[in-house]
């Protein structure tokens with residue numbers, strides 16, 4: 226399978242502090258790649274570097290096109306949607322306005338209302354809260370909203386930063402089922418960051434392990450999952 | 463009772479002007495999280511432009527939209543040229559820039575047009591609205607125009623995509639960027655719109671306070687007061703705050719004899735402090751947790 230996202234020698238820094246030190250990884254077209262690693266390893270920074278919200282160097286190719294010099298707004302227009310760490314809710318806007326914002330780069334039209342209805346059928350909870358201020362939704366509802374907002378772009382690639390963060394196991398399971406269904410239906414590719422390694426490895430095809438800004442291991446998710454040594458020394462479960 | 467109602471209505475009319483200034487202040491505050499004290503001087507300068515066009519014989523109703531359009535472009539240009547480059551600079555750099563803008567507009571207006579007071583004719587005519595009316599023709603016109611403009615603005619923010627993008631950019635700039643909103647363009651638009659609204663306020667109030675380089679000083683103070691009272695995070699609150707300040711100012715001047723005309727400003731500000739002691743974020747404001 227060809228890669229929709231190819232990253233070579235990616236470096237990123239905050240001020241004069243270098244956080245990523247030359248990462249190489251790929252996301253296959255229609256595939257799911259997981260980024261694993263301890264707190265502070267640089268996973269969130271990697272997603273920010275792809276979208277251009279942090280200073281970066283190196284080569285990032287999306288669908289064959291170099292994007293490492295593009296501004297964030299243009300990268301989004303290519304079809305890369307991010308579900309950011311902490312959900313990135315527009316707190317004082319309503320649920321429905323948050324969804325409209327997800328489609329802001331698409332031409333205005335009936336499609337958008339249809340897609341909002343589709344999001345409501347995937348997440349009926351959001352429909353009940355459509356005119357509620359999004360900041361007053363529960364954590365799980367806000368996570369659903371963040372995913373729905375990303376879907377509103379009709380993305381080719383979704384970047385998901387810890388979609389299970391702070392959620393009860395039942396809700397986490399529900400969210401991953403929905404992600405699997407979205408992937409089956411629309412063939413969107415995904416790059417997913419997760420603390421919960423066992424969950425991520427079951428969901429992903431390919432996985433990379435990051436330690437202090439470098440990739441220390443990579444391979445097929447299935448193989449990593451079954452490797453006792455890796456599990457004990459890196460993943461700790 | 464009649465007197466009371468009359469004073470409330472008159473307060474509404476000036477309150478509309480304060481509401482415009484408060485809204486202008488809040489729009490810029492939402493974009494850059496600083497209070498722009500040059501807002502009043504920008505509005506004063508726009509008013510002089512309008513006066514100049516009128517003096518050259520342009521019809522009033524052409525001058526209005528034209529001056530608002532010029533002010534929009536001017537506000538956008540100020541944002542691009544002096545505010546954007548210091549986006550991440552400390553508070554003091556912003557303060558210095560605002561003081562500079564204040565001084566530049568104030569002395570430029572004095573230099574070009576002189577410091578003597580100029581009367582400005584009202585487009586709505588002189589005298590009472592009807593015999594025995596609580597307000598004059600000009601105040602009535604002022605109220606109608608501000609109400610129309612404020613309603614249009616409300617509809618713009620509520621129902622248009624650009625309006626929604628501007629709100630998103632101010633609520634959560636990082637997320638706004640991630641959905642493809644051009645946040646810096648939205649900030650520029652915010653400056654442009656704020657300065658056009660300021661121009662409107664200046665043009666409308668000029669026949670009441672007369673035209674001179676310091677005409678907007680106390681009006682901006684009332685505008686600030688309205689913005690803080692309503693909540694700096696809420697444009698609707700700012701408008702409401704502006705109206706409340708106008709009404710309170712008028713009632714205090716009428717009913718508390720020792721206050722008269724001179725101390726109206728202090729009583730209004732005193733009431734605001736009292737409200738803020740109870741509701742620190744303003745009437746409609748939200749207390750936000752500072753993002754890091």
Ligand SMILES: Nc1ncnc2c1ncn2[C@@H]1O[C@H](COP(=O)(O)OP(=O)(O)OP(=O)(O)O)[C@@H](O)[C@H]1O
Pocket residue numbers: 239242244262263264265266267268269270271310
């Ligand atoms: N805005 C910032 N300014 C300065 N340093 C930052 C900033 N954001 C992150 N860092 C630093 O960069 C390093 C990597 O952070 P990052 O958020 O990418 O880690 P992470 O792998 O996502 O961690 P977590 O699992 O806790 O979310 C950390 O050491 C962090 O302190």
Ligand SMILES: [Mg+2]
Pocket residue numbers: 268269270310386
């Ligand atoms: Mg993180």
